[in-house]
Amino acid sequence: MARSITAFGSISRRRLLTTVSAGAALAASTFRINLVQAEEATIKIGFPVPLTGPYGTEAQDQVRAAQLAIAEFNDGGGLNGRKAELLVRDDKLNPGEAATRTLELVEKDKVNFVVGSLSAAVQLAINNVTKERGVIFNSISQSDAINEAADFSKYTFHEALNPHMTAGAVGRYAFPKFGKKVAFLTADYAYGHEMVRGFLDVGKTFGIENLGDIRHPLGTTDYSTLLPRIQSLKPDILCISNFGRDQQIALKQATDFGVKKTTQIIAPLLSHASRVAAGPQAFEGVIGGCSFYWGLEEKFASTKAFNDAFRKMYDGKLPSDYGALGYGGVRTVLAAVKNAGSTDTDRVIAALEALKYDFYKGPQYYRQCDHQSVQSVLVIKSKSKDLRNESDVFEIIGADEPSEANLRSCEELGHKA
Amino acid sequence: MDGLSFDLIALQLFAGLALGAIYVLFAIGLSLIFGMLTVVNFAHGAFYMVGAYVGVYILMLGGNFWICLIAVPLAVGLIGLVVERFLIRPLYGRGMDYPLLLTFGLSYVMVELVRIAFGKTGIPFDTPDILQGAVDIGVGYFPLYRLFVIGAAAVVLLALWLFLERTSFGLIIRAGARDPQIVRVLGVNVAQVWLIVFGIGTAIAGLAGLLAAPLQGVIPEMGGTILAEAFVVTVVGGMGSIGGAVLAGLLVGVVVSMTSLFAPEMGKVSIFALMAIVLIVRPQGFFGRAGLMS
Numbered sequence: 001m002a003r004s005i006t007a008f009g010s011i012s013r014r015r016l017l018t019t020v021s022a023g024a025a026l027a028a029s030t031f032r033i034n035l036v037q038a039e040e041a042t043i044k045i046g047f048p049v050p051l052t053g054p055y056g057t058e059a060q061d062q063v064r065a066a067q068l069a070i071a072e073f074n075d076g077g078g079l080n081g082r083k084a085e086l087l088v089r090d091d092k093l094n095p096g097e098a099a100t101r102t103l104e105l106v107e108k109d110k111v112n113f114v115v116g117s118l119s120a121a122v123q124l125a126i127n128n129v130t131k132e133r134g135v136i137f138n139s140i141s142q143s144d145a146i147n148e149a150a151d152f153s154k155y156t157f158h159e160a161l162n163p164h165m166t167a168g169a170v171g172r173y174a175f176p177k178f179g180k181k182v183a184f185l186t187a188d189y190a191y192g193h194e195m196v197r198g199f200l201d202v203g204k205t206f207g208i209e210n211l212g213d214i215r216h217p218l219g220t221t222d223y224s225t226l227l228p229r230i231q232s233l234k235p236d237i238l239c240i241s242n243f244g245r246d247q248q249i250a251l252k253q254a255t256d257f258g259v260k261k262t263t264q265i266i267a268p269l270l271s272h273a274s275r276v277a278a279g280p281q282a283f284e285g286v287i288g289g290c291s292f293y294w295g296l297e298e299k300f301a302s303t304k305a306f307n308d309a310f311r312k313m314y315d316g317k318l319p320s321d322y323g324a325l326g327y328g329g330v331r332t333v334l335a336a337v338k339n340a341g342s343t344d345t346d347r348v349i350a351a352l353e354a355l356k357y358d359f360y361k362g363p364q365y366y367r368q369c370d371h372q373s374v375q376s377v378l379v380i381k382s383k384s385k386d387l388r389n390e391s392d393v394f395e396i397i398g399a400d401e402p403s404e405a406n407l408r409s410c411e412e413l414g415h416k417a
Numbered sequence: 418m419d420g421l422s423f424d425l426i427a428l429q430l431f432a433g434l435a436l437g438a439i440y441v442l443f444a445i446g447l448s449l450i451f452g453m454l455t456v457v458n459f460a461h462g463a464f465y466m467v468g469a470y471v472g473v474y475i476l477m478l479g480g481n482f483w484i485c486l487i488a489v490p491l492a493v494g495l496i497g498l499v500v501e502r503f504l505i506r507p508l509y510g511r512g513m514d515y516p517l518l519l520t521f522g523l524s525y526v527m528v529e530l531v532r533i534a535f536g537k538t539g540i541p542f543d544t545p546d547i548l549q550g551a552v553d554i555g556v557g558y559f560p561l562y563r564l565f566v567i568g569a570a571a572v573v574l575l576a577l578w579l580f581l582e583r584t585s586f587g588l589i590i591r592a593g594a595r596d597p598q599i600v601r602v603l604g605v606n607v608a609q610v611w612l613i614v615f616g617i618g619t620a621i622a623g624l625a626g627l628l629a630a631p632l633q634g635v636i637p638e639m640g641g642t643i644l645a646e647a648f649v650v651t652v653v654g655g656m657g658s659i660g661g662a663v664l665a666g667l668l669v670g671v672v673v674s675m676t677s678l679f680a681p682e683m684g685k686v687s688i689f690a691l692m693a694i695v696l697i698v699r700p701q702g703f704f705g706r707a708g709l710m711s
Binding site for chain 1: 422424425428429432433435436439537538539540541542543544549550551557558559560562563632633634636638639642643673674677678681682684685686
């Protein structure tokens with residue numbers, strides 16, 4: 001026993017010596033010095049998104065558009081020649097995975113900023129890591145909680161819409177038009193819950209009757225056992241609050257069950273990528289909200305410029321709603337870096353707070369108390385006829401203009417005014 | 418949540434049986450291969466997914482859904498034959514975990530190849546025109562296409578049953594499953610029998626994938642969830658028992674449906690709760706042969 005310990009100890013000592021000398025040699029070499037300089041030279045943006053799983057389609061679009069923002073920044077000379085780089089990680093739509101990947105990005109890859117996420121729940125896990133480490137995080141996915149004082153920190157920014165704004169806009173459009181009896185089919189996690197709360201909040205103004213909220217687990221592939229129950233409630237409006245593949249399948253199967261014959265289906269968010277993946281049949285006539293639609297180019301020069309740049313980079317394809325968020329999330333951070341003339345966290349925060357921007361969808365700015373991007377919400381309807389191109393899938397039928405009145409007030413969120 | 422009418426419960430029961438028929442279709446190929454070859458085919462979900470993509474490809478070439486119904490099982494079955502001959506066969510007699518690990522790895526390869534060939538994003542798959550819409554089944558409206566899938570499942574089961582029970586080749590398969598050594602001594606080429614069984618099992622998986630495509634669209638990861646569900650059905654029914662898989666599939670469908678009526682968010686969990694209960698009370702499943710796993 002004693003001998004084996006000695007033997008082990010001697011090997012360990014030898015290994016230690018080898019490692020130390022190798023390390024010293026590396027540190028002394030010019031290669032190592034170059035490496036350090038290169039690390040200082042690039043501005044690194046960590047980008048954790050759910051590349052695999054039910055939201056994969058949308059996440060891949062986020063990456064594509066974020067790469068465009070990086071390319072534009074670099075082509076424009078970067079920050080006095082310092083280029084930016086996107087470090088994409090797959091968070092697998094899992095809070096634990098996202099926290100681990102983000103921690104790696106911060107600790108190992110030494111990213112300057114984190115932008116990303118595509119889940120109301122996962123972004124809070126990322127935010128926990130970044131706020132603890134003092135790294136700016138610009139979330140590009142819907143969440144109400146991230147605005148609230150409990151989750152917020154000065155490092156937290158929210159470029160995406162939040163459920164309160166989105167459900168508010170869709171509710172204000174749909175409730176006066178289609179009837180007061182409303183049933184809900186909801187993904188059973190933060191996103192779905194927050195959306196339903198948003199609809200019920202705005203519904204109070206219109207006196208809607210809540211017939212019932214049927215909740216399904218995230219990643220459900222068959223709704224045939226939920227739809228008969230919903231139909232028996234005989235709602236005027238069925239509000240389906242889920243996302244990605246769940247939304248595609250739910251709308252497809254609701255169509256098969258003939259729900260649309262008697263009921264107007266609304267969704268807080270209609271995902272462009274999901275509509276393309278599911279085809280026109282399933283989404284036909286469905287009304288919902290979105291943060292961006294390429295058709296805005298008729299109204300805003302910034303949208304036109306963004307669309308054209310995206311087309312050029314990706315063989316004539318047009319950006320989707322979540323793609324635009326990926327672009328906006330990265331572009332605002334890089335614009336703030338340029339304005340601040342530095343990557344220093346506090347100076348970039350000040351620059352972001354001062355930013356009044358119109359990068360892709362008309363005017364926007366970050367509200368002081370919760371860093372929520374104040375912006376327009378579009379109300380859109382899915383169409384199946386007269387499609388001009390493969391991205392021509394929605395029609396803009398209404399909009400909430402950017403206004404803090406559509407947000408919950410700073411006091412409501414627990415911020416000191 | 419009030420208003421539980423008789424019609425609703427009846428419709429819910431029917432929806433459960435319809436869902437059960439789909440589960441049976443998912444599980445039957447898995448059960449067949451395990452029962453005859455004692456190979457736990459973890460690539461079952463991948464074959465299912467490939468079936469949907471072969472369908473997409475045939476439609477891209479200008480074919481229609483009815484051509485797919487014939488061509489997809491043939492094409493996927495052919496892939497199954499190749500996999501059995503060159504990958505699984507060398508592993509016979511080495512214990513159950515070898516083919517299990519191999520097929521597990523194979524499923525990753527297949528998913529990745531499909532991602533390369535067709536992209537990572539989902540592809541729409543419309544319900545064939547004449548099967549669109551819902552029909553009145555007396556207690557409420559039910560999608561025509563789901564009724565068609567029930568019919569298709571019944572046809573597949575009937576054909577499989579006739580093949581196994583009423584043909585001499587089926588007799589050899591059943592004998593081979595019970596005692597391959599004696600069958601071999603009697604001069605039967607057991608290797609060939611297993612090859613064909615694996616081909617049939619994967620062909621049914623491919624057909625199931627094609628039939629599922631109009632229900633949920635097509636995406637490379639679509640086999641993942643279904644694999645778990647197919648395993649539950651197979652385990653509850655008894656590993657390797659085809660009759661057990663049918664009964665278990667229908668039961669799982671009804672359990673999900675009835676759970677969904679009262680506690681929708683529990684729908685998915687109920688499948689696994691059912692499995693846990695069955696395993697405690699009857700570890701070999703409904704019609705499983707005790708000791709097959711050892």
